[in-house]
Amino acid sequence: MSAEKNYIDIFSQNRALIDKGSAGAMNALRDKALECFTRYGLPHKGLEEYLHTDVRSWFEPDWGMNLNRIDMHVDQAQAFKCNVPNLSTLLYFLSNDVFAASDTAANVQLPQGVIVCSLREAAERHPEIVDAYYGRLADMERPGVAALNTMFAQDGMLVYVPDGVVVEKALQLVTLLQSPVDLLTNRRILVVLGRQSQLTLLLCDHALAANKYLTTQITEVFAGEGSSLKLYDLEETHNANLRVSDYYISQEADSTIETDFVTLHNGRTRNSVYQTFKGQGSTLSLNGIAITDKEQHVDNMTFVDHRVSDCTSSELFKYVLDDSSTGAFAGKVLVRHGAQHTESQQTNRNICLTREARMFTQPQLEIYADDVKCSHGATVGQLDEKAMFYMQQRGIPMEESRMMLMQAFVGEVIGKVSLEPLRDRLNRLVEKRFRGELSQCEGCRACR
């Protein structure tokens, strides 16, 4: 428990400083978080859920944290240029964990009652929202990073959409890591959708300078009755980046969520999604892509909890692993007693391009209801050699045919993205990635 002890010490010694840099509900939960963290500690390889990703070891180095909230002077407009043609989004930034709106977003009139702001600011100005939702989903009563994150998190973002409000324009949150030294960041994102509301949210995760980064990010999503959310999470960081991201998603009746978790470029990544159907008639489309090479590692863990009847979940995760990169996927679907008429489909397909690349896949289905339609499946294989030769016979060179087959393979997942400009962009980014033209991230001038 040496890594844990270190963080407990830092926390105890800096408690006042941490509180000073944050507010309200965020500070109110810290005592409980400390208690949970002391009890459960960091997740490690000895745990079933973290079998292939030793998250604890990532925390062992003596990381610096910017608890004193020194201004890192990130000029977003200068550092980041997101060229998404036809995708006009309202752009927001989290520089490490400091929130900022782009000029356009800052001047735009959001629909009545919609709040997009710093979480710390929200904790002061909208306590009725933050108190009601912050930390309500993130589960600290288990080994994970939720407790540690709750101890240290000082800021992040709140997106609040009131009942009946439709946010037409997509919101884009660009998270940028930039610091003159190696840095550990703990940030929070809170997304609250009222009844019958609609929102499209795109999160792009980037690392600007070539320092080592470790980030924990806890995102809590409340989808109210009849609401509709499209949520896309795209990671384009670098090889020295360590990311632990937990999503906690709660769906009330008749809500619809479409998600896509894309790891385009990274170092080592652990994404967890804990989702719960709380009301009947809801739908979840949970998809993901991971493209890895070198020594990269991507671990996606999903837990879909069919607690009530008449809900539909479909999952499709695809990985393409090159060099000696590794991937892991564990997908658990739990259909509880009484969750009749559940429809659930889970698929994980993977291609290992080399003998050194490794994929670990673990689909799990637990069913305690008798009138359900559930299926799951997983495959690990190589590119289809017959198809490659067929293409070569038609004059398409081997390298090009490989590209086309890989593109087609992940294209099935991209095809599920209903936001068309994003779909086009993803196709282009994926192609660039396969062609090796995306050694770092597309949007960062710093990498060029």
Next chain:
Amino acid sequence: MMLKIENLKAGINGKEILKGINMEVGAGEVHAIMGPNGSGKSTMSNVLVGHPAYEVYDGKVTFKGKDLLELSAEDRSHEGLFMSFQYPVEIPGVSMTNFMRTAINEKRKYQGLQPLPPTEFLKLIKEKREFVKLDSKFMNRSVNEGFSGGEKKRNEIFQMAMLEPSLSILDETDSGLDIDALRIVADGVNRLKTPETSVIVITHYQRLLDYIKPDVVHVLYQGRIIKTAGPELALELEERGYDWVIKEYEDSRK
């Protein structure tokens, strides 16, 4: 000379299957290669188009004056060699249009030409599609995915029409085809035929040769061409089977 094969010895996994093939195909000629199962017909077509699983142990193949065996599979295609597959491969996620555009433009790149402008490409697709009576709906579908047996073979001929090869190898094109589909396919091949292009029809049965008339018929047996004659040989094989040719060959070796 379109194709000249000299003492070709080839096989798979170190096992010699072709044991010294000699054959010449002139421009404008149609050759049929017939033979019982296991005689090496598929090996021969695969070796010619450069399938990576097959190994060449000896011999020489000259295609339009070039050393064919020195070329990569894609360059053989660019030089004008085409094979209609016995089992066309399904490629999920790659649309016919994208597949054809890439193939055409790779060939043009090889020839030092600019990519075909999109409008011209679409015009070409339409023309060739109508040529083999392939519905436009297939163009947006993934290559061969969900195509019936007949549609797959028609798609092969469509691709042949698009790429305009000098030498086409039809590898058991008749297998799994009903008579109507067979006619359409054969009709396509015949209409694509010019005095400058040649065809090698590899088939087990005479049936296809009723529609695609060969100039020369070869019998392949145990990796060797044991008899070469005119089109009448195909009819005779249909009537009498292969046994008499094999016997004739074995007697001659005694």
